[in-house]
Amino acid sequence: MADTTAPLPAAAKRRRPMADLKKQPGFNQIAWGCIFILYAPIIVLIAFSFNDNRSVVLWTEFSFRWYVEAFGNEGIRKATIVSLEVAAVATVFSTIFATMAALATTRTQPFKGQTLAYAIINQPLMIPEIVTAVSTLAFFSLIKQLTGVNGIGYLMLAHTVFCIPFAYMPIRARLEDMNLTMEQAAADLYAPPLQVFRRVTLPLLMPGIVAGAMLAFVVSLDDVIITLLVAGPGETTLPIYILGQIRRGITPEINAVSTLLLGLSIAFVTLFFLLGRRRK
Amino acid sequence: MAEIADTALSDNRLADAKRLHEARATRTRRFLLSPAILTIGIVGLFPLTITMIYSVLSPGTYGGVTWELSGEAYIQFLFERDIFDDTLTFSGSYLQIYGRSIGLAFVTTIGALLIGFPTAYFIASKPREQRNLWLFLITLPFWTNLLIRTYAMLLIIRDEGIINLSLMGIGIVEQPVSILYTDTAVFMGLIYSYLPFMVLPLYASLEKLDFRLVEAAYDLYANRLQVLRRVIIPMAKPGIVAGCILVFIPGLGAYITPELLGGGKHLMIGNLIALQFGSSRNWPFGSAAALILMAVVMVALLVYIRNAGKEGARHG
Numbered sequence: 001m002a003d004t005t006a007p008l009p010a011a012a013k014r015r016r017p018m019a020d021l022k023k024q025p026g027f028n029q030i031a032w033g034c035i036f037i038l039y040a041p042i043i044v045l046i047a048f049s050f051n052d053n054r055s056v057v058l059w060t061e062f063s064f065r066w067y068v069e070a071f072g073n074e075g076i077r078k079a080t081i082v083s084l085e086v087a088a089v090a091t092v093f094s095t096i097f098a099t100m101a102a103l104a105t106t107r108t109q110p111f112k113g114q115t116l117a118y119a120i121i122n123q124p125l126m127i128p129e130i131v132t133a134v135s136t137l138a139f140f141s142l143i144k145q146l147t148g149v150n151g152i153g154y155l156m157l158a159h160t161v162f163c164i165p166f167a168y169m170p171i172r173a174r175l176e177d178m179n180l181t182m183e184q185a186a187a188d189l190y191a192p193p194l195q196v197f198r199r200v201t202l203p204l205l206m207p208g209i210v211a212g213a214m215l216a217f218v219v220s221l222d223d224v225i226i227t228l229l230v231a232g233p234g235e236t237t238l239p240i241y242i243l244g245q246i247r248r249g250i251t252p253e254i255n256a257v258s259t260l261l262l263g264l265s266i267a268f269v270t271l272f273f274l275l276g277r278r279r280k
Numbered sequence: 281m282a283e284i285a286d287t288a289l290s291d292n293r294l295a296d297a298k299r300l301h302e303a304r305a306t307r308t309r310r311f312l313l314s315p316a317i318l319t320i321g322i323v324g325l326f327p328l329t330i331t332m333i334y335s336v337l338s339p340g341t342y343g344g345v346t347w348e349l350s351g352e353a354y355i356q357f358l359f360e361r362d363i364f365d366d367t368l369t370f371s372g373s374y375l376q377i378y379g380r381s382i383g384l385a386f387v388t389t390i391g392a393l394l395i396g397f398p399t400a401y402f403i404a405s406k407p408r409e410q411r412n413l414w415l416f417l418i419t420l421p422f423w424t425n426l427l428i429r430t431y432a433m434l435l436i437i438r439d440e441g442i443i444n445l446s447l448m449g450i451g452i453v454e455q456p457v458s459i460l461y462t463d464t465a466v467f468m469g470l471i472y473s474y475l476p477f478m479v480l481p482l483y484a485s486l487e488k489l490d491f492r493l494v495e496a497a498y499d500l501y502a503n504r505l506q507v508l509r510r511v512i513i514p515m516a517k518p519g520i521v522a523g524c525i526l527v528f529i530p531g532l533g534a535y536i537t538p539e540l541l542g543g544g545k546h547l548m549i550g551n552l553i554a555l556q557f558g559s560s561r562n563w564p565f566g567s568a569a570a571l572i573l574m575a576v577v578m579v580a581l582l583v584y585i586r587n588a589g590k591e592g593a594r595h596g
Contacts, residue, residue, distance in 0.1 A: 026398065030395060037471075126581065130550040
């Protein structure tokens with residue numbers, strides 16, 4: 001109330017340029033602090049993976065020693081192959097399913113059951129992973145008991161399920177950015193629906209599909225909880241192997257393998273980011 | 281007359297064609313949706329029913345269940361059964377684990393909000409070209425392996441970790457400060473794990489903030505704190521609620537963080553459940569514990585939906 005009668009110079013002083021108006025005190029520092037919190041541990045881990053010392057505490061000399069040892073380790077090699085196999089299969093199926101689902105749910109009139117379809121596709125994001133993990137374990141063990149069929153297929157199936165929503169997101173986003181004019185033009189030129197899809201829709205959608213596949217791959221590669229419970233003997237993935245090693249004690253070898261896995265995820269996501277930027 | 285008949289006919293034909301088109305569209309849609317819906321429905325949702333059934337059965341000797349109806353899992357949750365005379369005495373040890381988990385998830389949510397909100401606001405106030413880079417930096421850890429990030433956290437907070445070495449190096453402390461295997465360590469790990477989940481939805485709502493409103497508030501002699509409290513925070517409310525849910529739910533079900541940073545003594549719900557399906561070999565109790573966790577999550581989601589509904593009603 002008192003402010004409204006304040007003298008003019010004070011009011012003039014309050015009017016600052018727009019950029020300054022947006023500022024809130026301390027927010028700047030907190031944002032940088034946030035980046036620091038997120039990256040400091042990772043950077044320490046990466047740095048010490050190149051340290052030529054067993055103690056993992058003091059820095060002595062730069063070396064690739066632990067990488068060489070990691071590559072020579074039979075357990076790590078096996079786990080890597082299992083991880084890549086599972087991730088590859090889960091990526092292929094989840095991306096195909098997600099692409100089909102995205103085609104059905106975007107650019108259409110609202111249809112009956114649309115909300116339900118969204119809810120089902122996104123359910124792996126709503127239910128805590130541990131609950132999904134134990135439910136899946138219970139389900140699979142029941143099936144194994146009834147049919148006697150074992151194998152890595154179960155693990156691949158479980159991964160496919162939680163990869164679908166991650167593959168679905170970028171594909172749907174891409175489809176929503178595409179309008180129907182191209183497809184309509186093709187149809188006007190007497191292209192049958194399947195040809196329209198193959199020659200027009202699919203090529204235009206490709207960046208979204210690639211992005212979705214990359215996210216699915218990264219998510220599958222990183223999974224711990226579901227894999228830990230569902231995987232049978234001999235189906236140890238790389239994260240499960242690393243978890244087992246950490247429980248036994250910290251070695252520089254784990255740092256090296258972790259750095260490699262980290263690097264792989266970062267490479268994929270960076271590619272995803274650049275792909276998205278080029279599109280705009 | 282002929283003209284009228286003609287239009288009537290074509291109207292009819294048009295309606296027929298439309299119906300045919302719609303029927304075909306529905307068929308195509310069903311075909312396209314079925315693989316995703318069936319896979320998730322059968323492997324992702326249906327097993328929840330099995331968990332429900334398992335929770336009222338008896339445990340098998342070597343894991344699994346025996347098909348004998350029993351409410352023991354739920355009784356065990358609240359009471360301890362005496363081995364000799366079968367009497368039940370109330371025991372709060374499992375409730376305590378749930379209490380601790382809810383508490384830790386709650387504190388983590390508040391902490392993530394206090395760090396995440398300024399960060400999201402800072403990003404939203406940046407010029408457009410810089411925003412993408414910042415968002416990328418926030419998102420990147422989200423996509424990297426949670427286990428490895430938790431392990432990295434363990435490396436720096438343990439007694440011989442960088443934090444303690446630097447503290448002792450400067451001479452602030454003589455003995456290393458024991459952080460690892462405490463609730464503080466779990467809290468730090470949870471914040472570190474789920475911070476991106478908070479920043480991203482907050483950014484999504486702050487990005488839409490019309491800064492002319494902020495300017496108008498300043499013109500009306502509001503100070504910075506008032507602008508924040510009366511203009512910016514109310515506008516960001518949907519993002520705040522979404523961010524809190526996205527941190528709270530995975531925080532509540534966390535497994536890796538308490539496993540690595542909490543040690544054996546600081547169990548959370550996730551570890552309790554996993555333990556029952558592992559070395560404890562009590563699947564019914566594990567199933568019951570998982571369902572109780574689901575119930576807590578449902579309550580949180582209902583709060584969210586009610587909030588979102590109100591928000592929608594106000595704007596719509």
